[in-house]
Amino acid sequence: MSTSAAVTIALANFDRHMPFFLGWLPEAEGFHLKALDVGMSPPGRDGGDRHGRMLRDAEFDIAEVSLASYILAKSRGAPFTAVPIFPRRLFSANHIYVGAKAGIHQPTDLRGKRVAIRGWQVSLSVLAKGDLKSRYGVDWQDIDWVVQGPEQITFADSRLRLQNMPAGKTGAHMLLSGEVDAFIDPKPPREILEGQCGVRNLFTDPRGECLEYFRERQCFPAMHVLAIRNETVQRFPHLPAYLIDAWEDAQAKTRRAYDDYAYTQMPLGRLAWDQSRRDFGDELFAAGLAANQKNLEWFIDYLVDQLLLPEAIAIQRLFHASVLSR
Template sequence: MSKKLSLTLACGDYEIIRPLKEGTVQPDGIELNILTAADSATRHWRFLRNEEFDIAECSASTYLVARDRGLPFRAIPVFLHRRFRHGFIFTNTGKGIVKPADLIGKKVGAKAYQVTAVLWLRGILEEHYGVPHTSVEWFTELDEDVDFNPPEGLRLSQIDQSKSIETMLAEGEIDALLHPDIIDPIIEKDPRVGRLFPNYKDEEIAYYNKTGIFPIMHVTGIRQELVEKYPWIVPNLYQAFEQSKALAMKRMRNPRLVPLAWYQEAWEEQEQLLGPDPWAYGLGEQNRNNLETLVGYSHAHNLISRKIPLEELFMDVSQGRKRGHFRT
């Protein structure tokens, strides 16, 4: 009996990896131990700081910083998490912030400065709404996944460990908050906290129609020593992720699976707005535009020293022209 290479993958518990998790899809020659319990911030820290996992879903923003610093990580163009971000700018409702320009000169919080969601939002606010990232005073809660020194002109402070950035927003200690998740005051309908864009879905659709970008949040990182020792795992893993997503999307077309009254309509609306595969992997034209925009924001905000070409950031997963295809 041939022995497979045993590797640990840490990622979110997504439908698109269900076939991998359940063993319906198995990467050729690889036995995956899949861990899904950790939240994103913890997983990224443990991967980039401690190298605890062989493969991990990883913050795209922090991966750029890690590669710029020459840290021992590579990635394949598998993007397990995307999310539009206009609905994740929260404000204290007593501060008179009704439009993006009102953020200028204000105190703005973030979970961490390097977080991909926050990088996208800073870039979008600067490019599309005229709010320079240096025009606000920044306050963060978590340590960064990769250490960095704030560049000259950036006002950035870390709050005391005893404080919560969400509580500070509700109590008016900060004026606004950019966050990767729906914050507790919104869930609890705290009247002191609202969204900068109450009609955020309309803003996100307009943004997509203008740019073609459905923001990539996470890449799939691999410890560099593994790809150097076993280069064959790169296309094998990529193919397995592709197969897993294809099977998951085929399964998800069944409206009986999800307890939503208008699930089918939501699926059809997504397809009409974003096309047949908005979760596409690889470095096709749309993903290149997506990632090059993020690289540009990272460089403009002095997180990375140069605009790193995508060919340096992602391993080549090709198996040759017209080769390596599969059928679901």
């Protein structure tokens, strides 16, 4: 490789990021990406707290960060820009769990209940609150929210009445012990996933619920975005466009890998992959503003409704000018 500057990019260790970690990307002029495996919980090879280390400390040139926290930071003039690449996406229906004795059988039963979340501004929390209101008629104001940890971007609004969890407790523990009625989390621990103490998903058919959501909204909701330090873009003005090209190249390689039955530890992994493609298509992680604008519009509406933003921010402000037409 010819001499070039190393540009750090902090990512979670997911299948679609493997070409980044392998350095199996298109060549770039004047730089090369150095991928760091930085997680949140649990940490990755290169540590944890990826969102904070980027949005608070500007430690990396590029990082996968919370979409909600990035929008809040950008609205306050933080020295970052972004490219319309969304490396983490989730359906809220997969992440709402209820206690065995809570008397919750449908979304409307959440009214008046105590619901634990990791943070008010966590992107999955924003998505779930917004989906409950817009799709099921359950206003977030009709629920008592119990918050586990501090927010990435500080905010305050006297209209929000949030309870903090006791020190040392988690939302999962509180659900298992019956101290809360429901729990919403982007990465539920094994005890929740296994249904210990009678805990179960809010929906009897979460897969069907996710598929119906996808067909209705034609999107797999974005949770994270790729943020870039302004000074890095000033140094490499062609970096935003390169990232989109590199992302699309990496996604094509990832999809091809699943054609091999031996790619995953699951003996029937390729069959599951084929079914996923029939249900959701090949473009679940599509880059570009055109492919993601509708998703961003209603997610920003969720942020305003939940008192995280005083008013909607123009989507064009979130991304570098050189990639707005992508």
